[in-house]
Amino acid sequence: MSNKTRYFVAVTGAILVIGLGTGIVASYMGLPVSVFTSAAGPEELEYVPADAAVVAYANVRDVMNSQLRQRFREMEPGQDQKNEFEEKTGLNFEQDIETVVAAVLPKGNLASKPQDAFLILARGRFQAARLEALALEHGATVTDYQGKRLITHHDADRNDTADDDMAVGFVEADLIAFGSANTVRAAIDARRDNRNVVANIDMMRLVNELDNANAWAVGRFDAIAGQSGLPTEIASQMPAITWFSAAGHINGGISGVLKAETKDEASAQNLRDVLKGLLALAKMQAGNQPGMQQLADSLILSGDGKNVALSFQVPTEVFDVLEGLAKGRKAVGAIQ
């Protein structure tokens, strides 16, 4: 065997060994998403604790600028309430908020104490000093936690402990975290200790699959269903879904895809059968209404193995129908 051949064998063999070695390490020890590539999803995910059951994201700026939003703008209620809020806080939702990330943390009982389970991270332009002054006026306290300003408010009417205080943390110059004081502290710790949802391989796998969506949600269905306090009769009838994701793109219309991963292939097949029946019913009900017919036709059921996916597209024609109905009601109201 010549040296040239030996080198070739060594190089190709090394590629195989390195590849297999990486795979074995990833299988047994897990591989953070940050290895090789930047993490999928928004940067705010670094503030979401690793045990989050659901993570949702909305690009508020995109949605606010969408044709759909512009279309329904004139039907919104008066500006008086909005102006009052803006005067007090200096915050204009339409112009100042860029993105919002919400997370559900499986702590305590979701049904009886929902405030403990939610974390909201909003990115945008905030006047921290103004918000702080307003909070102090209303009896809030301002503290520092890990070098971040934390405004906490205790509801005197409730007999809750200090742990249940609601809090707003200014975690970055353009990012605030909102939730119970414990949750906001957990968010700051998650980023500092690098123990956040970005290291949750299953969750990030779903986030990574999202494409061209300006609003989405992914999570463990069984984790929230178990804590939602549903009656046993209903809970036992629910499909055995483990993971779910919903992603949508809003512009002129709305398009999106709902995905579910079940605990086994039989459950997935059952779910597909149920959805097939519902789709057939929807198509029958859509009748001759052009917009609804188009919506019904856009529903596509797919998936194999343990996966079920339903994609949809709400066309502009559906909103034409809704807009017509809303304008008709307004006109009737004006005549009366």
Added chain:
Amino acid sequence: MSFWQASRRVFDLSLGEMLWSRRTIFMALVVGGPVLLAVIVKVVELFGMSALRVNGQRVAGFGVFGVMIWMLFLRFIVPVLGVFYGTALMADEVEDKTITYLFTRPIPRGAVLVGKYLAYLACTGLVVLPSVMIVYFLLVPPAAIAGSFVALVTDLGLLGLGLAVYGAVFAFVGAYFKRPLVIGLLFAFGWEQVVLALPGYLKQFTIAFYLQSLVPHAMPSDGVASILQGMFRESPPIGVALAWLLAYLVVFLYMATRVVERKEYVLEQ
């Protein structure tokens, strides 16, 4: 010299010859295609777009890798390499009129074929399997590696088995027939493709039928041929498929060895 020692000597000699022959350029082009495709998919995804969509749904990472294993490696690259290398094991020596030099050595004739066959396996395996590995790491996001690694190992094993079985069949074709390349191409891209799309038992006389049943990825349903095949698809159990593939391998390799040992090769002047 024993049969296996002789095979080892032929293997050493043939591996270098195979790796640095003109045929390797062809192999590099064939195997480089999927790597290039994976790079393009990666670049497209880096720009926030999706390279492949089925029913309006994004097919990402491991899904694209699965499609590549199905459509490119198992259905094209493995049979094509099997045909070009397998049929040439003995036919090249006959064509170059160098077979006399091998047969005048004090080694069993069958060892020549077995040594060359092992060199073919090493040569194609060392090119195809690393390219699959590169395609995998280009397409599959790090977060999905843990969940899909077993499927990758299955794929690598399957491709190795495919190369071995196709190689054995075409080694026999190359040793027995006068125009082995034409017969090999007709078998791989004529007989196998047609019979797989037809209902009935004839598909049991193909290699692709058994290989397909072992693929850990779902069959893509976006092509007319795949839909047709899916309609008539009967998957044999894994054990049965493996047993048939091993039987093909052993029987054809044995037959090829017997042919080489008994056949009188008449060199054209």
